[in-house]
Structure formats: C-alpha cells, structure tokens
Amino acid sequence: MKEALNGIKVLDLSRILAGPYCSMLLGDMGADIIKVEQPGKGDESRYFTPPTWNGESCYFLATNRNKRSITIDLKSPEGKEIIYKLVEEADVLLENFRTGALDQLGFGYDEIKRINPRLVYCSISGFGRTGPEKSKAGYDLLLQGFGGLMSITGDADRPPAKAGMAIVDLTTGMFAAYGILTALFARGQTDKGQFIDVSLLDGQISLLNHMATGFFATGKPAGRMGSSHPSIVPYQSFKTKDQDIILAVGNDGQWTKCCDSLGWTDLYNNHKYKTNNDRVANRNDLIPIISERLSKLTNQEIIKKLDAVGVPCGPIHTLDQVLEHPQVKAREMVLDVEHPIVNNLKIPGFPVKLSDTPATLTRYPPLLGEHTEEVMAELGYTSDEIKGLKERLVIGDFSKPSI
Numbered sequence: 001m002k003e004a005l006n007g008i009k010v011l012d013l014s015r016i017l018a019g020p021y022c023s024m025l026l027g028d029m030g031a032d033i034i035k036v037e038q039p040g041k042g043d044e045s046r047y048f049t050p051p052t053w054n055g056e057s058c059y060f061l062a063t064n065r066n067k068r069s070i071t072i073d074l075k076s077p078e079g080k081e082i083i084y085k086l087v088e089e090a091d092v093l094l095e096n097f098r099t100g101a102l103d104q105l106g107f108g109y110d111e112i113k114r115i116n117p118r119l120v121y122c123s124i125s126g127f128g129r130t131g132p133e134k135s136k137a138g139y140d141l142l143l144q145g146f147g148g149l150m151s152i153t154g155d156a157d158r159p160p161a162k163a164g165m166a167i168v169d170l171t172t173g174m175f176a177a178y179g180i181l182t183a184l185f186a187r188g189q190t191d192k193g194q195f196i197d198v199s200l201l202d203g204q205i206s207l208l209n210h211m212a213t214g215f216f217a218t219g220k221p222a223g224r225m226g227s228s229h230p231s232i233v234p235y236q237s238f239k240t241k242d243q244d245i246i247l248a249v250g251n252d253g254q255w256t257k258c259c260d261s262l263g264w265t266d267l268y269n270n271h272k273y274k275t276n277n278d279r280v281a282n283r284n285d286l287i288p289i290i291s292e293r294l295s296k297l298t299n300q301e302i303i304k305k306l307d308a309v310g311v312p313c314g315p316i317h318t319l320d321q322v323l324e325h326p327q328v329k330a331r332e333m334v335l336d337v338e339h340p341i342v343n344n345l346k347i348p349g350f351p352v353k354l355s356d357t358p359a360t361l362t363r364y365p366p367l368l369g370e371h372t373e374e375v376m377a378e379l380g381y382t383s384d385e386i387k388g389l390k391e392r393l394v395i396g397d398f399s400k401p402s403i
Contacts, residue, residue: 003030004357008184011083011090012036012067013074013107015043017140017166018124018200019096020063021173026092026180027066028350028359034086034375035064035366039071039396042368054342061365062347065337068363068371071396074105078394083107085379087115092180096124099134109195119193120183122176128199138200140166147204152211155226172203228287233279237316238291243299247290248312252276257309262302264293339364341401369396 008031012023020035020043027033037043048059073079087093093112095102102108102123109121123129126138144150144162154161179196187193205212211222214230222230227246229235234247249255252275259268267273267289272282279286294302299315306313315321322328333349350359372395376386390397 001356003360004354005029005031008032008091009089010034010092010094011086013093013095013097013102014124015096016045017059017063017169018172018176019094020045021170022122022124022176022180023067023094024063024065025173025177027363028361029354029357030360031092033067034090034371035067035069036074036083036086037069037071037368037396039073039369039393042069042071046368053345056339056342056365061339061342061345064365065335065347065361066363067366068375069366069369070372070375071369071398072372073394074107076392076394078389078392080106082376082379082389082395084115086375087112087119089379090116090119091184092120092122094122094124094176094180098137099123099125099127099129113193113195117192118187120180120187120196121193122180122183122196122198124172124176124198124200126199127201129197133201140169140200143168143200143204147201148208148211149204152222152224154224156224158224160224167207168200168204171207172198172200175203175206228283231280232276233283233286234290236287238294240294240302241296241298244316245294245299245302246312246314246316247294247302247306250312254311255279258306258311261305261309261311262293335361337361337364340367367398367401369398372396372398 005026008026010023010026010031010033012019012033012035014020014023015037023031023033023035035043043060043064045060045063046057048057051058053061072082074083093107095107103111109123112119112121125134126143127133127136141162144153144167145160147168149168150160150162153163176196176198179198183194183196215221227237232248232250234249237244237246239245247258249258255273255276256268259265267286271278273279273286303313303315317325323334328334331349333351335347335349337345337347339345345364347365352359373386376389376395381389386395389395
C-alpha cells in the first residue's frame with residue numbers, strides 16, 4: 001500500500017529547523033517535498049557546524065531526508081514565475097520567513113490564494129502574525145526564554161537553563177504538521193485551502209500546559225526544581241553507588257511496591273509518607289532519606305528489584321548509551337542511509353509507526369540544488385530553457401560531487 005500522503009506536493013520555502021522538521025515529517029509519510037533554496041548558499045543549517053560528517057552539517061542531515069532540493073533566486077522575475085508554476089501544482093506551501101517578508105516578494109497568502117485557492121499555506125514565525133511582537137525575529141533559544149521555559153528549567157540555586165535540545169523549534173514543527181494535515185482534511189470537505197499561522201511562542205505556551213493552569217489557579221509562578229516534580233514524590237533523579245537513577249513513583253500503589261521491594265517498611269508505615277499528598281508535603285524530610293539509602297545500592301540492584309514489581313525507574317543515559325540500546329534498535333529508531341558524500345550515515349528514525357501505511361525512507365538528505373533540473377523538467381521547461389535560466393543565475397547549476 002502507498003504511503004498515507006502519497007500524491008501530496010509540498011512547496012517548502014522554510015529553512016533551519018522548525019519548518020524543515022515539519023516538512024520532513026510530511027515527507028516521511030509520502031508527501032513530495034520540494035525544498036526551495038538560495039542558489040550557491042542554500043539552507044543556513046547546511047553551515048551549522050560543528051559537528052560535520054564528511055564536510056556535511058549534521059544539523060542539516062538530521063532534518064532533511066525525503067526531500068528534493070531545487071535552487072531558485074526568489075527575487076528575480078523569472079524565479080518568481082517558477083515559484084508561481086510550482087504553486088499551481090502544490091497542495092501545501094510552507095515558510096518560516098520573518099512576518100511580512102514573503103508578502104514583499106510577491107509570495108504572500110493573498111497572492112498565492114489567487115493562483116491556487118486549494119493550496120494550504122502554513123506560515124511559521126517566532127511570535128505569530130498578530131500582536132505587538134509580530135515583527136520580531138524568533139529563534140529557539142529566544143523563545144525558551146521569552147516563553148517561560150527557562151524559568152522552570154534547572155536547579156533552584158542555579159541560573160535559568162535552556163533545554164538540551166531545540167525543543168521549541170522541534171515541537172513547533174510538529175504543531176505545523178498537525179495544522180497542515182488538519183487543513184488538508186478540511187479541504188477534502190470544502191475543496192478550499194486556508195492559511196495556517198503557527199508560532200514558536202504559541203507552541204511554547206501550549207507546552208506550559210499544567211504549569212500555566214497551576215499559575216492561574218494559585219497566582220504563584222512555578223520555579224526551578226531540578227529533576228523534581230511539584231506534585232509527585234518521589235519523582236526525580238538520585239545518585240546511587242555507581243551512577244544516577246530516575247525513580248518515578250507515580251501513585252500510592254507504586255509507593256507501596258517500592259517500599260516493599262527495597263525493604264523500606266519504616267517509610268511505608270510512617271504516616272508522613274503514606275499518601276502522595278503526604279509525601280509532597282514532607283518532601284524535605286523524605287528525599288534526604290531516600291537519597292542516603294539509594295547511595296548504598298548500585299543502579300542495577302535497584303532497577304532489578306523495582307522492575308520486578310513494576311515500579312518505574314531507569315538510568316540516565318548518555319547519547320551513545322541510548323542510541324546503542326537494544327530497545328532503541330528494536331524500535332528501528334536509527335536509520336542507516338545511503339548518501340553520496342557521507343559514508344554510513346545514521347539519523348534518528350520514524351517516531352510514529354502506522355500498521356498499514358508506515359513511514360518510509362525514500363531519499364537521503366539532498367545535496368544543494370540536486371533536483372533542480374528534474375523539477376524544472378516536470379514543470380515543462382526544456383533543456384535549452386533550463387540552460388538559459390542557469391546562465392542568468394535564476395536557478396543554480398548542480399554538479400555531482402567527485403567523491
């Protein structure tokens with residue numbers, strides 16, 4: 001059976017991370033992603049280094065599988081005509097330029113809608129299309145700070161910390177994909193496209209979830225608590241005899257099993273720790289006791305005992321440990337990719353498993369402009385016309401690497 005999004009064509013004008021991650025998710029499910037890049041330069045993430053792999057940016061490699069790359073000068077009149085022709089055939093246009101930039105180039109939603117009323121136009125920005133900050137540039141780190149995430153990340157006695165990966169960019173890409181699929185479903189009922197306004201800020205506010213609702217309820221903003229949980233105890237990391245461990249006792253039944261398995265009958269019988277509400281109220285007394293007891297046991301001793309009774313616990317892996325873990329391999333979450341420059345390329349796999357229309361790897365992350373002639377020919381341009389466009393620097397001239 002064909003992939004779920006087979007037949008959907010996405011004109012991808014986005015770059016760096018949020019937009020490319022969105023289009024990659026769509027490409028994984030079979031959409032034809034035409035990635036438009038600047039001749040001679042391309043997506044800025046091609047130059048985000050270190051690290052590199054045979055000279056290629058790992059940042060770019062990780063987020064651009066299942067796409068075709070074409071290079072077009074968007075500012076040239078002929079380049080604009082090429083984009084308009086692509087728009088005529090596209091189902092989706094995805095962009096993450098600063099608010100208003102594409103309108104100035106002639107690619108705003110009103111113009112695109114006139115050419116193709118059925119097209120779904122998804123715009124990703126830092127702060128959205130409305131509000132006093134709408135024209136402000138936005139990057140992941142900026143929105144981690146502006147959106148409140150850094151204020152609740154890290155230890156209480158340390159400065160605010162950012163998440164270890166670009167969580168705002170990546171989740172915004174997911175929200176954009178969700179919006180696009182919703183709009184495509186709606187189009188099936190109305191035969192009309194629509195405009196989708198997605199911002200890093202909105203996504204981050206959505207992720208605050210219960211933290212935001214808690215503030216509305218109490219008037220008190222949450223602070224930094226390290227790995228601890230404001231509403232569940234014990235639910236954090238602890239140092240053991242040899243490593244660090246996560247103990248995530250999510251309910252009173254698990255607390256009973258935890259105490260029984262580890263021989264903590266005195267803690268279980270203590271009225272101060274009987275229920276989760278009790279443990280939260282008395283965390284400052286309980287956590288030092290647990291810390292002292294776990295420090296005398298190894299990770300494996302603890303995990304073996306708690307796994308046997310179904311109490312959630314586990315190690316804090318380094319990246320090399322988790323990427324080599326048998327469970328990750330069993331889930332096929334590392335893809336081996338054949339690439340013309342990068343030997344033995346490996347990238348993260350597909351996070352969603354569909355039984356009948358699974359995600360597939362059909363294309364390696366493209367070289368800059370690799371598919372320009374192919375796409376131009378599909379639009380009806382002749383070899384001579386393509387040659388002329390190259391000579392006038394409207395499109396880039398791709399040559400295969402000699403590696």
